[in-house]
Amino acid sequence: MKKTKTIFPPLVFMMFILVMCFSAAAQPTIAWMHSYGGSGYDDQSDIQSTIDGGYIMAGTSTSNDGDVTANHGAQDCWIVKLNTQGNIDWQKSYGGTLGDNVTSIRQTMEGGYIFAGYSNSYDGDVLGHIGGQDYWIVKLSASGAIEWQKTLGGAGSDRAFAIQQTFDGGYIVAGISNSTNGNVTGNHGGNDYWLVRLDQAGNMKWQKSYGGSQTDEAYSVEQTIDGGFIIGGYSLSNNGDITSPHGGYDVWIIKTDTAGTITWQKSYGGLNTDNSQSAGQTSDNGYIIGAYTMSSDNDVTLNYGSYDFWIAKLNTSGTISWQKTFGGTSYDIVKSLKQTDDGGYIIAGYTGSNNHDVTINYGSNDYWVVKLDDAGNKAWQKSYGGTGNDAANTILQAEDDGFIVGGSSYSNDIDVSGNHGYSDFWIVKLSPVVGLNTIAGMNDYISVFPNPCNTEATITYTLKENSYVKLNICDITGKEIVSLANEFQMTGTHNLDFNASKLANGLYFFNFKTNHSVVTGKFTVSR
Numbered sequence: 001m002k003k004t005k006t007i008f009p010p011l012v013f014m015m016f017i018l019v020m021c022f023s024a025a026a027q028p029t030i031a032w033m034h035s036y037g038g039s040g041y042d043d044q045s046d047i048q049s050t051i052d053g054g055y056i057m058a059g060t061s062t063s064n065d066g067d068v069t070a071n072h073g074a075q076d077c078w079i080v081k082l083n084t085q086g087n088i089d090w091q092k093s094y095g096g097t098l099g100d101n102v103t104s105i106r107q108t109m110e111g112g113y114i115f116a117g118y119s120n121s122y123d124g125d126v127l128g129h130i131g132g133q134d135y136w137i138v139k140l141s142a143s144g145a146i147e148w149q150k151t152l153g154g155a156g157s158d159r160a161f162a163i164q165q166t167f168d169g170g171y172i173v174a175g176i177s178n179s180t181n182g183n184v185t186g187n188h189g190g191n192d193y194w195l196v197r198l199d200q201a202g203n204m205k206w207q208k209s210y211g212g213s214q215t216d217e218a219y220s221v222e223q224t225i226d227g228g229f230i231i232g233g234y235s236l237s238n239n240g241d242i243t244s245p246h247g248g249y250d251v252w253i254i255k256t257d258t259a260g261t262i263t264w265q266k267s268y269g270g271l272n273t274d275n276s277q278s279a280g281q282t283s284d285n286g287y288i289i290g291a292y293t294m295s296s297d298n299d300v301t302l303n304y305g306s307y308d309f310w311i312a313k314l315n316t317s318g319t320i321s322w323q324k325t326f327g328g329t330s331y332d333i334v335k336s337l338k339q340t341d342d343g344g345y346i347i348a349g350y351t352g353s354n355n356h357d358v359t360i361n362y363g364s365n366d367y368w369v370v371k372l373d374d375a376g377n378k379a380w381q382k383s384y385g386g387t388g389n390d391a392a393n394t395i396l397q398a399e400d401d402g403f404i405v406g407g408s409s410y411s412n413d414i415d416v417s418g419n420h421g422y423s424d425f426w427i428v429k430l431s432p433v434v435g436l437n438t439i440a441g442m443n444d445y446i447s448v449f450p451n452p453c454n455t456e457a458t459i460t461y462t463l464k465e466n467s468y469v470k471l472n473i474c475d476i477t478g479k480e481i482v483s484l485a486n487e488f489q490m491t492g493t494h495n496l497d498f499n500a501s502k503l504a505n506g507l508y509f510f511n512f513k514t515n516h517s518v519v520t521g522k523f524t525v526s527r
Contacts, residue, residue, distance in 0.1 A: 027380045053399060072095045074098050094138060100119045104116045135159070160173050208260040228258050232251070248270075264317060311347065348393075
């Protein structure tokens with residue numbers, strides 16, 4: 001295909017290239033990344049956006065050096081507040097002399113934080129230990145001071161894996177319990193889903209056990225628009241609350257009313273192992289399940305080998321609308337799934353594969369991020385990590401429409417730098433990807449390297465047909481910065497080198513038109 005060199009007036013040229021840099025990369029690149037921890041074992045479990053544009057992250061640490069201070073003994077809950085660029089605002093260790101784990105954290109309505117996990121301790125910050133492992137729920141101020149804490153459970157093992165603030169200002173907590181005393185009633189045998197409703201001060205309003213005589217484990221909970229709850233996990237049982245098992249471990253989803261009474265429950269999967277650690281309500285009031293599967297029958301139509309990502313879209317009554325499998329011949333484990341602003345979905349987990357849907361593996365496990373459209377079709381996928389073991393646990397959409405991926409890393413090469421020793425929290429900020437909306441059959445192609453833009457980059461775009469090109473760009477006040485009169489461009493591939501160093505940092509909005517496509521969106525200049 002013929003290649004031409006395109007020349008624009010200096011200001012227009014620079015703005016045109018910058019817009020293209022942010023408008024259509026096939027995959028996101030790393031905008032920034034940070035390793036956090038010390039010389040011990042630091043295992044990240046959750047990260048969430050905060051109202052100041054930063055992030056709050058949580059995990060478990062055995063370190064008492066590097067970024068980590070005031071370890072209480074054994075392993076502590078480690079909470080870290082980050083600013084918008086991932087730098088530490090504050091960090092604190094919470095726990096006692098035995099093992100303490102945090103699995104889920106959220107910012108609360110008044111600007112503080114709530115975290116959930118489980119504890120073996122009976123001293124230090126942990127008060128009221130009941131026996132074995134207890135749910136440990138801790139309310140923090142905006143600066144990380146403990147406002148109150150609660151231990152919940154019985155003499156057995158009680159482990160909380162998800163917490164969310166409810167519409168009334170209280171909290172809902174989901175996890176697993178095999179206790180039959182203390183705060184726990186109604187155990188069906190072995191591990192059950194254990195759902196606990198708390199008021200705003202952390203006092204228990206009610207609790208429910210769900211399951212059968214075998215192992216049933218809940219890993220996610222979300223309040224639904226009707227005030228009830230959607231709970232996700234997996235079940236090995238074939239009795240009790242479970243009515244239609246497929247065989248082996250099934251994904252088991254429960255929908256309850258606001259009092260925790262089951263509205264409906266369904267098992268999903270095949271004859272092999274199927275496990276969900278992420279389930280939530282979608283914008284159409286249906287539900288989405290993020291799971292991993294070894295099955296290739298019943299609800300699951302495809303398996304590449306070992307565990308695969310398995311995504312199932314449900315309607316309001318829990319019937320599968322569509323389901324998709326992604327992965328390779330090694331293990332591919334889903335840990336987090338969120339609906340995105342465009343109606344699609346973003347998925348994060350880890351992969352040991354290097355074939356089929358997975359195009360690269362750097363060694364051992366890598367973070368694996370997959371973007372889907374609203375019908376479950378793959379828009380892009382990307383692996384991130386180094387030659388060590390890297391496992392993502394959480395993903396969320398950032399304010400700039402990029403993504404934040406949180407997890408743990410043993411690596412210190414390729415994408416990963418700054419490792420403090422052993423495993424660290426590893427947080428990756430991905431650049432935004434603004435899609436090119438094209439008329440069917442035209443499919444003009446645009447790519448840029450590197451992306452995000454700093455001072456120098458090269459953009460390559462291909463026009464399938466001769467076209468006029470028009471560009472309008474506004475700043476955040478709506479003031480038009482530049483309007484480019486129609487410029488005729490020939491069919492073919494165009495390479496453009498540019499210097500964007502004179503463009504000020506900030507947020508911009510653009511509208512780029514050809515005869516065949518329109519791209520509208522926002523982009524950020526940041527150095």
